Amino acid sequence: MGLYSEEIRNITDKSTEQLFEFAAQDEDQAEKIGYSNYSYWRSTWQSFLKNKVAVTLLILVLALVLFVLIQPYLPNQKSPTEIYLDPDTGYQARNVKPNEDFWFGTNSIGQDLWSRIWAGTRTSLFIGVVVAVVEAIIGIAVGALWGYSRKLEGTITHVYNVFENIPTIIVLILMSLILRPSISTIIIAMCITGWVEMARFIRNQIVILRDREYNLASRTLGTPTSRIILKNLLPYLISIIMLRMSLAIPFAIGSEVFLTYIGLGLPVSEPSLGNLINEGRVLMMSPDLRYQLLFPSIVLSFITISFYIIGNAFADAADPKNHV
Template sequence: MAKASDFEGKNPDELFYVVEYSPEEAEKTGYSNYSYWGSVFHNFLKKKSAVFCALLFLFLVIFTFVALAIGKYDYATLVVDQNNKFISPNSEYWFGTDNIGRDYWCQVWFAAQTSIRLALVVALGEGIVGIIIGLIWGYVRSLDRFFTELYNLINNIPIIIYMTLIALMIGQSFTIMAISLIATGWLNMARGVRNMVFMYRDREYNLASRCLGTPLWRVLTKNILPYLVSVIILRLALSIPSTIGLESTLSYLGLGLDDRTPSLGVLLRNARLFFLDYPYLLIFPAVIVSIISVTFYICGNAFSDAADPRNHV
């Protein structure tokens, strides 16, 4: 540490020097290369199990297209051969044949493709509807009672009743099931968003925005929505395996997709009468359902934690 005696008797010109002015340096301020999404992916990549599950699911999705391309039989021209019933997996029929002699390989992978597509559509629809309603539900106090009663009305009736009425009165198809699941599945997303909006609605910066006349949509999208990213990601990630599981259950009960639109649930339903004697009919679709459910559960939790700003340094 310098002492006062070190400066005694020295010329001021020796103690100080003039720094040259640079416009570029003067424009510079404190800078950090922090990026929110960069930090999210950095934290996510630290979790090896979640990365492995994400790659496994991606591989599964890609393989559903590859499997149909390399298969020996085309699902669109699937031939019913009563003489080839219940053939175990072999070099000709890689996954064996079903109870009416159809190739099970193309059925399983076409059904997996259908179930994944349904899950993604439903997750996206639930996300959009749930986020919009949740933001309005949590922010506009006068509508809280209305949305609370609507939530209780829909949520307290078992979904089996809804799907039974829809299947009997409207029909069974991919579009009908997707719309039906979105119409009843937005509740969890909306409830989670609404609870989070309650926490941030009356923060000082939101009060200041309202006093300055900021439009409601801008307060919701700019001030509040960014804080809900981790909750939204978790709900979306968990919605995909939940949808596939629900579709499998409904199809098993005969309330899901029709036989003309095969899905993993339809295959599981068809296998229930024969799986004790021919277990491969149940094993292949059940393994795919399990892989999708487990991978998305692990990835959803890991990505939600990574997206939480409190976990960023």
């Protein structure tokens, strides 16, 4: 006990300057805080790269898109609408099998299938991308207001019920009958009801998120509604938005193929995958002419499957739960 008291006495005798050292004020050190170098998009991309199948398909799809854009400007390319003649007979080069001059052969009136397939792919991809973008814009806007604003919820619900109960196929058929069959007609017809599914998905997710604490705090502090939707809510829905957009592209292409199948699609003079598949379908029972159905079907199947796999992979990668 005496030894312990002696140690206390020795410590007490020491001056404050010997026991403590005052730190000098440093503004640079004061600015240094704990931080994380986490980046949502970088983590999403890193997670997506782990899916080798999706990455491979993405590269192939980008290569396909690049090729169909530059294909008309490559050397030795034929016109997709010109009717070619057989130099030996002077008649139309009908149903010529694939050879050195016609890489994919010709159709029943002597048009080059190689050029027509890539021209049709350009047309179908254009329709799919435009429809997907328009559906996303309308669907996100309507869904966000529908889910966040209680004042507009009843009105938008009635509008949704009207459009939801109109079969998309009926709208496509009526628009094709009312307006002249064209690319713009198909795009308008698909966009009339195409936004409904996107709006419903967005609305359901926003209803779940809108009353969380950080959103209540933002409203209490007077944050504008538009900023809450754009900054607090929509970033959580990136995966759903990307998935719906990726699925909208093959769906739009499939709808164009269906309309052509029932005779209400694009004019025959406008190359599209729908027109090419419909032309090949008529000849599918002839073994020598099945190539006219085979080539466009392979391109359509590749586009549809690729966008489906890429969309699902990116949706999973965009989920923050899968980030490290």
